[in-house]
Amino acid sequence: MRCTIETHELTKKFALQKGFTDFFLHPLAKDEITAVEEVNIKIEKGELFGILGPNGAGKTTLIKMLCTLISPTEGTAYVNGYDIAKDSGKVRESIGFITADERSFYWRLTGRQNLKFFASLHNFYSYDAEKRVDELLSLIGLENRADDRFLSYSAGMKQRMAIARGLLNDPAVVFMDEPTKALDPGAAQNLREFIRERIVKEQRKTVFLSTHHLGEAEQLCDRIVIIDQGKIKVIGTIGELKSDLHKPNPTLGDVFVHHTGKEFKEEMAEHPQSGRRRMVHGMHGGRMRGMRF
Ligand SMILES: Nc1ncnc2c1ncn2[C@@H]1O[C@H](COP(=O)(O)OP(=O)(O)O)[C@@H](O)[C@H]1O
Ligand SMILES: [Mg+2]
Numbered sequence: 001m002r003c004t005i006e007t008h009e010l011t012k013k014f015a016l017q018k019g020f021t022d023f024f025l026h027p028l029a030k031d032e033i034t035a036v037e038e039v040n041i042k043i044e045k046g047e048l049f050g051i052l053g054p055n056g057a058g059k060t061t062l063i064k065m066l067c068t069l070i071s072p073t074e075g076t077a078y079v080n081g082y083d084i085a086k087d088s089g090k091v092r093e094s095i096g097f098i099t100a101d102e103r104s105f106y107w108r109l110t111g112r113q114n115l116k117f118f119a120s121l122h123n124f125y126s127y128d129a130e131k132r133v134d135e136l137l138s139l140i141g142l143e144n145r146a147d148d149r150f151l152s153y154s155a156g157m158k159q160r161m162a163i164a165r166g167l168l169n170d171p172a173v174v175f176m177d178e179p180t181k182a183l184d185p186g187a188a189q190n191l192r193e194f195i196r197e198r199i200v201k202e203q204r205k206t207v208f209l210s211t212h213h214l215g216e217a218e219q220l221c222d223r224i225v226i227i228d229q230g231k232i233k234v235i236g237t238i239g240e241l242k243s244d245l246h247k248p249n250p251t252l253g254d255v256f257v258h259h260t261g262k263e264f265k266e267e268m269a270e271h272p273q274s275g276r277r278r279m280v281h282g283m284h285g286g287r288m289r290g291m292r293f
Contacts (some may be wrong), residue, residue, distance in 0.1 A: 002081050004173055004206045005066065007042040010075035012036040012061050012230075035061040038232040040074065043208060043223075045172075048200045050221030052256075054264065059210035063175050066208070067097045080172055096166030096174045097233040100157040100181040107151040111142055111161055114150055117139045118165050128200040139198060156187030160194070167203075174199065180216060188219040192220050214252045214264060226259055233259035 012090045016031045028061055029221050036058040076083060077239065082090040105114050112133060119129035137146045140160040145153065159179060166174055180188035180194070199205050202284040211217050214282045217224050218238055226233040226241075233253070234241060242250040245258055256264040 002078050003042040004045045004047075005041065005049075005077070005079050005208060007039050007041050007062075007066070007077040008075055010036060010039045010062070010065060010077050011073050012058075012065060012070065013073045028133075034067070034230050035070075039113045039227075039230075039232055041225055041232070041235065043206065045206055046200070047206055048196065048209065048220060048222050050208045050217045050224040051208070051227055052168050052212070052214070052217040052224050053227035054212055054251075056229075057212075057227045059212075059227060060177055061230075062227070063097075063177050063210060065210065066091075067095060067175055068092055069097075082195045093169065096169065096171040098162050098166040098174065098176045098179060100159065100162075100178050102155075102162060103166075104184075105150050105158070105161065108149060110149055111153065111157075112137065112146040112149045115162065115164055115168070119168050122169050124168075131203075132168060136167055139167070139203075140194075154187065155183050156190060159183060159187075159191060163194075163199070167199075167205075171205070173208065176207060178210055178212065180211075180213070188216070190217060196220055214256070218252050226256060228260045228262075 012035045013032045014035055016033055018151040022031070022090070039062060041049075051062065053059050061070070065072050066077055066084060068084050068091050071085065076085065078084070079091045079123040082088075082094070084091055106117065109117070115136060116129055119133055124132060135144075137143050140163060142157060142160060142164075145157065150161065159182070163176075163179070166176075174198070178193070180191050183191060195207065200207055209220065211220075221238070222234065223237050224241070225235045236244075238252060239256075241255045242252070243252055247254070253264050256262075
């Protein structure tokens, strides 16, 4: 029996576009960056699993591979028992993907109209769509504002809408890429409680969440993986990771320093190579059959 999420030596390399001079000086030299390197993780059903790392660590790349939005360069992974390369359609049907990007909503439509539109992409019949949209509006506590335009919503409400959209197909696994990134501290705190209480405890979803906030990882996650420059540094519960340090009152920041050899700054500078020009490689596009991201 496979775990809900399982990766085996999962690796992603991106080709980097060469500058004009580089191209003439070293025409044959390969210029690439390893965003995710030989990652092995196993996540059980119902876990709230966090991936913690500074900007540029490879969190989004890992999540995109697991959501089948980009293909791995090497290695394999299974989500809900389906191979992300061979059974990508089945993977997509069984997951929800939630980012902090609200631009993919229709700002002039109401919250309800938006959700109904996205439900239609999942091939819901109109009656079922209405029922599901009502259920989700109540789950996210937006019933009273459902008929207001999306543009009038606060950042926290927009993010809840993104969560509702990610749950339309009632997925067993929900991926969230830095869900509180664009929120003020109060709204971020509300959203964390909402994720833990309603999505994990009540709806019994498996949640794979990325964050670059120590406090968020500490407060939310059952287990975390610390990732830096594409590589896993350590995996465990926060309690285990702290007690392994054998020092009084350790913090998660201490755990990070211990395993990476550097301080964790909440807004750490991007990966040294990340400022270079990017070339999108192996993208399937931002729209998947039956789902829109
Ligand atoms: N399409 C791409 N082309 C080239 N490099 C990329 C691309 N996407 C991400 N990268 C690089 O891969 C590394 C990991 O990025 P990312 O997964 O976005 O990190 P995180 O989400 O942890 O901030 C970074 O150095 C980033 O610049
Ligand atoms: Mg990211």
